[in-house]
Amino acid sequence: MSPRQLDGTLLVTLEGYASAIRSIAFSQDGKTLASASDDNRVILWNMEHVLNVDLLQYACDWVKDYLRTNIEVKDSDRSLCP
Numbered sequence: 001m002s003p004r005q006l007d008g009t010l011l012v013t014l015e016g017y018a019s020a021i022r023s024i025a026f027s028q029d030g031k032t033l034a035s036a037s038d039d040n041r042v043i044l045w046n047m048e049h050v051l052n053v054d055l056l057q058y059a060c061d062w063v064k065d066y067l068r069t070n071i072e073v074k075d076s077d078r079s080l081c082p
Contacts, residue, residue: 063080
């Protein structure tokens with residue numbers, strides 16, 4: 001799912017489903033997006049958080065453990081994500 005500005009510019013891609021999304025709705029204040037999928041899951045997205053996420057830090061959080069523990073990673077690469 002990809003929120004866009006009024007001009008169609010992609011702001012961020014929201015990932016969280018393995019199946020098709022069937023419905024979305026914004027709260028009246030625009031701060032929450034609810035999405036529902038074929039697997040009967042509903043996710044409530046905090047749009048202020050989603051749109052202000054530091055993508056580099058978010059990605060680093062995902063790979064920190066790999067960089068720290070994988071024996072094939074060079075020592076010089078272990079500090080790529082502080």
